[in-house]
Every structure is written in structure tokens, then in C-alpha cells.
Amino acid sequence: METLAKLFAATPDTDEVSLAHCHLYSLEPLVPLLKQFKELRHLDVSHNALTGLPLEMAQLARLVALDISGNPFPSVQHVLPVLTGLPSLKSLSITFASTTDEALVMTALPRLRILNGAPLPFGPSSAISLGTKEAKTRTSPVSWGLPTEHVQNVASIVSVLKGIGTPIAPQSEEDLRITRMFDQQMELVSMALKQETAAGDFGSAAMLHAKFKILAASTSLATQKAGECNAELGLAIQSLTFLHHELITSYHTLVQSLIEKQQQEAQVAPAQLQQLLDVAEGLEADLQESAAALAAEKKRAAQLQEENLRLRHQLGDTRPRSPSAYGNEGKSMIVRSEPPPPPPLQPRKQLPVPPQVPHVLIKKDKVSRESNNSRTRAPTARPEAPETAPAKCLALSPAPSSAVKNLTLKQLRDMIQAIYASKKKHDEMCIENEAPKETMEQHMYTYLNQRFGLQTLIVEYASAIMKGCSRYMQTDADVATFFHVVRNEVDEGFLRLKSKLEETVVALLRAFLRGLYPRKSEGAINRILQAKLSDQTLLSEEEWHSVVKYMYDSHDSHSIVRLVETHMQHEEASNNAKSTRGIGFSILRKILLNYQMHGRLRMLEDFCRHFEQVDTETVGVIPQKSFIELVMRYTPYKTQDEIEALVQLADPFGNDAITFSEVVEVLFKDIRSHKAQNSTIGYP
Structure with a gap:
């Protein structure tokens, strides 16, 4: 697959792909890559271990020539459904197990013109006459329009290769097959040469490229014979042949582009x-x-x-x-009067420094959390002010940061929202089809695969996303939330709580404005609200105080008020401005989301340690057996019937795959009560 991906990256417009002697057992994983070759006309998968052809191959609508010889197909009937679905197939090379297979192929493929290198006669008698006629003489290179001496030299090389390794007897079926295949290659090269010379002024370049294709016609046999002598030698020659083909093809493409540019x-x-x-x-x-x-x-x-x-x-x-x-x-x-001199340029006003927002408290890295499992746990307090020290983040991609592309904050936020939307649709499909759900990290790769397809782009964008999270998570609450969800430190249920929090804040602010201006119309109230939501006007102390005190209890509201006042004092000190007791809505939103997320992290901290003990593969997905073990460890007071009910809730379809978020959802009440008990009595 890597070889095919490299070929597509180097020459996506190539019309010929050779996968002969590649030890392939199935073409199903390669069909998506083969479909990306828009100009693919010739495909060689001979001398592999294929036992069938995938039905998706019928989507290769422009495939003209197919070589599947030398594969252990059980019978011709196993591949005929796929062959009949190829609309443009004109040339086929296949190894027959019996004499009746040839007539069967002729009947099933009436549009076929070349079979095993031999041209097929037209008319109703073609299926009968094919088995009795063989090519007696080889077509002259002069009729092909190719350099005669070069063709003869390559033909002599082919003759020498027939005697290497396992000798091929003259006039044997294998000898005739190789001869027909060589003649077929010469015809294809001749057709390509005529097309290139007719398309433009590429005479010399087209002839050199044709000579290279003539020489490449013998590489498959050379690789086969080298493999018969030494398997490692055959693989080495195959790799060198691929690199040589890639280099020459790229050079030919460059020459054509230069000639076209010159013209x-x-x-x-x-x-x-x-x-x-x-x-x-x-x-x-x-x-x-x-x-x-x-x-x-x-x-x-x-x-x-x-x-x-x-x-x-x-x-x-x-x-x-x-x-x-x-x-x-x-x-x-x-003499006309001269225009007055332009007025002097006004000095540019210095833009106001954007307000500094509180940093998001990032949990310590998972490695340090595992190493602290055996330490004595300190009493847990209520959520405090977010720390301002930069946090250490573990990127999911092994690529170095210098080699990873940089996403802007807007690009990163758009990508995160797209992943959220795709994850929501995917979860709905999983429920309809009774399939297991994915974690946010797994679905990130699923989304990137659906969007880009190529593995290199998937890895590149996944690394860019995680690098962007590490870069912006301290200043953007949405990015920080996504980062913790991907690392299975916060459950996906928090995303619904986050959306509800934002809706509640807007609704409370609207209700406050409606009570403050009872005589204003609904349109005027909406305009005032939009001005505050877009930070055109600041929230007064009375406005944000009422929102905070209505949403939280006395202890939490006091903590949030202290955070807001600390931020305003910092802004006043840094800007040397007078106290306005007002704050932008975006700043208040960040403080509330950070406070809420910090509380969620603290609540799930102890549970995450228990989950990691049963998540042996560290992917955020555990089987039912591990889930039962987790429940018995974390809630030893539950009965067998209660545990079975929890298993049914977490895995209703019996897929034996339960994600971190699903576990948190079914055990949320126990996690919250467990956290409350630890906060009250302290850790032992």
C-alpha cells in the first residue's frame, strides 16, 4: 500500500500501475487508492497470491488492460462477476485451469479484443477459433513506429532472461505467453507514442519516453527470474525498478511542462x-x-x-x-493652478491592548498521574482559580513540532466544530445500526480519513490539531475543552453541559435587560443584547453579578466573582485605566467555562485513575469484563443485579466495547457522590 501511495504522490496522472510479484493476498485494501488514479488504463497484478477480485474493482471505469495471470484463483467463475462489470476492459491476461475456461471467458466478455496477448477475431466464430490459432510471427517494430534496434536489443534481453532460474522451454505455453505480452506492450507503447507526438511538439522527449517503456517491458520478467534465484534479490530489484520508473516518469513530466511553458x-x-x-x-x-x-x-x-x-x-x-x-x-x-499640497498624515492611534484572559487549568500529564497513584492523596477542595503556569501537553503525533503545520485559532476552532458535528451524526448512525461508538480521538481520525483519504494528510492534520490545542488551550476555553475530551480526561457529556451553560447565560442576560428596560420593544432589547454579546459594550457589574449569582450557589458564585474582580484589577494595572467595574461578555464566558471545566476535571480525577487501571490499551475503550472489574473496584457496594443493569445501560447492543464517556454517563451519580464523600472526610 505504501508503494502505491508513493506512486500516486509522485505521478497521480499515470495510466499504468504494476503490482506484479508483490505478494498480494487481496486487492480490497488497494481499491480506494486505485480509484484515485483518474487516468488508470493498464493494471498488472500478476504472480501474486490472489484468490478473488473485490466487486469494487468494477468502479475502475477507464481500465482497458488487466493482467491477473499467475494467481491461484479457484476457478474462472470466481472472477467473472468482476470482469463483466469493467465497462472499458479490452485486454485480459489470465491463467486458465482447464480448456473450457477460455470459451467461458469469451462468452462472458464479448467486448474483449485481446486475451493473453493474442488478438481476438471479430464475429460469432471468435470463441471457437481462439483456441486453435496462435500468433506465428511477431509484428515488425517498423509497423509499430518504434526504434527497431532498441526493440531488438530488449527482445534479446528477454530471450536471455527466459533461460535464467527455472528455464522456459521454447514454444511452451509460458514462452508464448511472454512473447504475446511483449508484443502487446510494444503495441501499447506505439499507441502512446502516436498520441504524444500528435498532441504537441514533443518528438524527442516522446521517443525517449517510449524507449524507456520498451525497456520497462522486460523488468517484470527480470524481477521474476531474480526472485527465482534469490528472493531478497528479487525484492531489491523490484524496489530499484520502481524508483527508476518514478524518476524517469517525473523527469518526463518535467520536460513536457517545460516544453509547454516555452511554447x-x-x-x-x-x-x-x-x-x-x-x-x-x-x-x-x-x-x-x-x-x-x-x-x-x-x-x-x-x-x-x-x-x-x-x-x-x-x-x-x-x-x-x-x-x-x-x-x-x-x-x-x-498656467493652471497647482493642486494644494496634501494634508499632513495624522499619527496612527495605538490600538488598545486586548484584555488578558485567565489561563485554563490543565491537568498534569497522564504519566505523572499514573506515577502518583501510590502517593497519599490530599483533601480535595472546591474548584479554585485557574493556574497561570504553562502546562505540559503530550501531542498525539510523534512528528516534531517544527515539521507540523501551524493552524490559526479560527482554523482550529472550525476544525473542532466540524469534528463535533461529524461525531454527533456518527453516534446517531451507531445507535440506528446497533454499532459501538467511537471516542473523540478515534472519530477525529475517522473524520480526517473521510475528508482527506491519504494517510500522510491524516497524520499531518491530526498533528496540526494537537499542536494547535497545545498552543491555544491556555487562552481559548473551547480548544481546552476539546483537548481534554480527546485525552479522555473530560467526558463528552460535558459538551452538552457547556452548550446549556452558554444558552443559560444568554437567557439570563436577556431577562435582566428586559426587566431593566420594561418600556423598550423586543427589537431594542435584542440590539442591546447583541451589542453586549459582541463586546461592543461592556457588561455592567450589576449585569454580570446577577447572572453569576442566579446560576451558582453562594460558594461557587463567590469564587467566580473573585476571579472576575482579579481579572479586572489586572487589566486596570496593566492599562493604567480607571476602574469601570465592567467586563466584556467574551471574558465572562471564558471565566465561566474554565471554572466549569476545572470543576469537571477535579471531579473526574480520581475516577480517571481507576479507569486507566482497566484500560490496558490506553485507547479509551474497554470490554464488558473490564467494565465489571471497574464497577466492582470503584463501587464495591453494588449488587450483582445492579452491575448487570449498568452493563446493559453501557453496552445495550452487546458490542463488548464501552467508551470512557459511556462509562462516565452510567456511573455519573456514583462519581459525584464519591467526590463529595472524599471532599467531606478527606483521603485516608
Whole structure:
């Protein structure tokens, strides 16, 4: 699969793929990659261990030639349903187990034109005459339009290869098959050469590429013979052949692109030159018109000066006039006033520094949490202010950060929302089909696979997402929540609580504004609310106080008020501003979400340690046996009937796969009561 992926990355427009002697047992995993080759016409999967063909191969609509010879198919009937579904199949190479298989293939594939390298006659008698006719002479290279000497040299190499390893007897079935396959390859090369030379001025490059294809026609036999002598040698030659093919194909593509670029430049150059000449002629004509207009203005100015002098003499004004006076008078008539100078640029106002938001408290890394299992546990307090020290984060991808692409905060948030939406639809489908659910981490890879398909892109974007989480989680509560859910430190039920929290805050703020402005219309209330939600206006102390005190009890509301006041004091100290007792809605939202998430982390901290003891594969999914063991450890007071009821709730369809979030959902009351007891009596 890696070989096929590399070939697609190097030459996605190739029309020929060879997977001969690759020790393949099934083509089903390769069909999605094969479908990405839009120009695939020739496929060689000969000499493998295939026992059947997947039905999805019928989607290769442009496949013309298929070689499946040398595979241990039980019978021809096992592959005929797939072969009949290939709409463009014209050439087929297959090993027959009996003489009747040939006629069966002829009957099932009436559009077939070449079978095992031999052309098929047209007409109703083709199935009968095929078994009795063989190619007596090889077509001359001259008729193919190929270099005769080069073809003969490669043919002599093929003859030498027949005697290496297990010798191939002359005029045997294998010898005739190899000869027919070679002739077929020459015909295909000739057709490709004619198409390339007819498409453009690629004569020399197309001929060199054709010579390479002629030489490549013998590589399959060379690899086979080398493998017969030494298996490792055969694999090495196969790898070298692939690299050589990739290099030559890339070089040929580069040459074609350079030739096309040169032709385009040659076509564009005359047009650009003509355009420049037209522009130059236009400028010259404009200059001549301007010069003529200037001369006419000067002549008219001189006439006006003479008329002015004549009128002065007639009026009796005989005072001498300096030439400069006349000159200024003349200039006043022909010189236009210059535009006023532009006003001086105003200094740019310094943008206000955005308010600093409290950092999200990140739990310590899972490794340190496991190492602390045996330590004495301290009494648990209520959620405190989030820590501001940077937290250590473990990336899920092994790629170094310097090699991972950087996502902006908007790109990361959009990606997270897309994963949430996809996960919701996937969970609904799992319930309908009675299938096991995935963890958020597993579905992240499922979503990336559905969106990109290629493994390299999946790993690249997964690494970019985790790198972005490590980068933005201290300043964005949504990113921090996603990070903890992916690491199975917070259950997915918290996402529903988070959405409910945001809706409740907006509803309480709307109710407060409606009570504050009873005479205003609903539209005016909505405009005021939107201005506050978009941070155009700040929330007053009375507004955010009422929201916090209504949502939380006295202890939690006091803690949140202290967090908000600490943030405002920090902003006043950093900006040297007067106290306004107001705060932006986005800042209040972050503080509330961080406080709520921090409380969830503290509540699940002890339970996560118990879950990790039974999650031996550390994937966030456990079987029923491990779930029962977890319940007996965490809640030893439950009876057998209660445990069976919990198993039925956690795994209603009997898939023997229960995610971390499903476990938290069915044990949530026990987790909360367990946390309350530990907070009251302390740890032993």
C-alpha cells in the first residue's frame, strides 16, 4: 500500500500501475487508492497470491488492460462477476485451469479484443477459433513506429532472461505467453507514442519516453527470474525498478511542462510586443497633440499681449511695462493652478491592548498521574482559580513540532466544530445500526480519513490539531475543552453541559435587560443584547453579578466573582485605566467555562485513575469484563443485579466495547457522590 501511495504522490496522472510479484493476498485494501488514479488504463497484478477480485474493482471505469495471470484463483467463475462489470476492459491476461475456461471467458466478455496477448477475431466464430490459432510471427517494430534496434536489443534481453532460474522451454505455453505480452506492450507503447507526438511538439522527449517503456517491458520478467534465484534479490530489484520508473516518469513530466511553458511564452511574446508597439504609438500621438496644443496656446498668449499693449496706447497709458509684467500676465492665462499640497498624515492611534484572559487549568500529564497513584492523596477542595503556569501537553503525533503545520485559532476552532458535528451524526448512525461508538480521538481520525483519504494528510492534520490545542488551550476555553475530551480526561457529556451553560447565560442576560428596560420593544432589547454579546459594550457589574449569582450557589458564585474582580484589577494595572467595574461578555464566558471545566476535571480525577487501571490499551475503550472489574473496584457496594443493569445501560447492543464517556454517563451519580464523600472526610 505504501508503494502505491508513493506512486500516486509522485505521478497521480499515470495510466499504468504494476503490482506484479508483490505478494498480494487481496486487492480490497488497494481499491480506494486505485480509484484515485483518474487516468488508470493498464493494471498488472500478476504472480501474486490472489484468490478473488473485490466487486469494487468494477468502479475502475477507464481500465482497458488487466493482467491477473499467475494467481491461484479457484476457478474462472470466481472472477467473472468482476470482469463483466469493467465497462472499458479490452485486454485480459489470465491463467486458465482447464480448456473450457477460455470459451467461458469469451462468452462472458464479448467486448474483449485481446486475451493473453493474442488478438481476438471479430464475429460469432471468435470463441471457437481462439483456441486453435496462435500468433506465428511477431509484428515488425517498423509497423509499430518504434526504434527497431532498441526493440531488438530488449527482445534479446528477454530471450536471455527466459533461460535464467527455472528455464522456459521454447514454444511452451509460458514462452508464448511472454512473447504475446511483449508484443502487446510494444503495441501499447506505439499507441502512446502516436498520441504524444500528435498532441504537441514533443518528438524527442516522446521517443525517449517510449524507449524507456520498451525497456520497462522486460523488468517484470527480470524481477521474476531474480526472485527465482534469490528472493531478497528479487525484492531489491523490484524496489530499484520502481524508483527508476518514478524518476524517469517525473523527469518526463518535467520536460513536457517545460516544453509547454516555452511554447506558451513563444505564443505570448508576439502579442506582448504588438501591445507594447501599440502603446508606444499611442503615447507618441498624445505627445504630438499636446505639443500642438501648447504651441497654439503660446501663439494665442502672444496675440493677447499685443492686443493689450495696443489698447493701453489707445487709452493714453504710456507708462513702460516690464517684460516680466507681460510675462506674468501671459503665464496667468496658460498656467493652471497647482493642486494644494496634501494634508499632513495624522499619527496612527495605538490600538488598545486586548484584555488578558485567565489561563485554563490543565491537568498534569497522564504519566505523572499514573506515577502518583501510590502517593497519599490530599483533601480535595472546591474548584479554585485557574493556574497561570504553562502546562505540559503530550501531542498525539510523534512528528516534531517544527515539521507540523501551524493552524490559526479560527482554523482550529472550525476544525473542532466540524469534528463535533461529524461525531454527533456518527453516534446517531451507531445507535440506528446497533454499532459501538467511537471516542473523540478515534472519530477525529475517522473524520480526517473521510475528508482527506491519504494517510500522510491524516497524520499531518491530526498533528496540526494537537499542536494547535497545545498552543491555544491556555487562552481559548473551547480548544481546552476539546483537548481534554480527546485525552479522555473530560467526558463528552460535558459538551452538552457547556452548550446549556452558554444558552443559560444568554437567557439570563436577556431577562435582566428586559426587566431593566420594561418600556423598550423586543427589537431594542435584542440590539442591546447583541451589542453586549459582541463586546461592543461592556457588561455592567450589576449585569454580570446577577447572572453569576442566579446560576451558582453562594460558594461557587463567590469564587467566580473573585476571579472576575482579579481579572479586572489586572487589566486596570496593566492599562493604567480607571476602574469601570465592567467586563466584556467574551471574558465572562471564558471565566465561566474554565471554572466549569476545572470543576469537571477535579471531579473526574480520581475516577480517571481507576479507569486507566482497566484500560490496558490506553485507547479509551474497554470490554464488558473490564467494565465489571471497574464497577466492582470503584463501587464495591453494588449488587450483582445492579452491575448487570449498568452493563446493559453501557453496552445495550452487546458490542463488548464501552467508551470512557459511556462509562462516565452510567456511573455519573456514583462519581459525584464519591467526590463529595472524599471532599467531606478527606483521603485516608
